[in-house]
Amino acid sequence: MTDIDTVGRQVALNLASLMAKVEYEFNRHEPCLVCTEKYMHHIDGLPCERDDARKKIVRHNRWKKNILKD
Numbered sequence: 291m292t293d294i295d296t297v298g299r300q301v302a303l304n305l306a307s308l309m310a311k312v313e314y315e316f317n318r319h320e321p322c323l324v325c326t327e328k329y330m331h332h333i334d335g336l337p338c339e340r341d342d343a344r345k346k347i348v349r350h351n352r353w354k355k356n357i358l359k360d
């Protein structure tokens with residue numbers, strides 16, 4: 291039996307991920323649906339794509355963007 295809620299959730303995450311790429315410059319402060327961190331804090335700048343595979347969260351120093359912290 292298919293879990294409709296789980297499927298719908300994954301569709302929503304896939305769509306959010308797609309839109310994040312399309313509107314990359316405008317969604318830096320959008321909260322991720324999975325971990326609630328802003329898109330900009332994700333390792334690749336895009337929201338998590340799965341509930342069971344959260345991305346690494348990095349906090350950028352505004353003036354030293356090469357410094358990454360856990």
Ligand SMILES: [Zn+2]
Nearest residue numbers: 322324325338
């Ligand atoms: Zn996330």
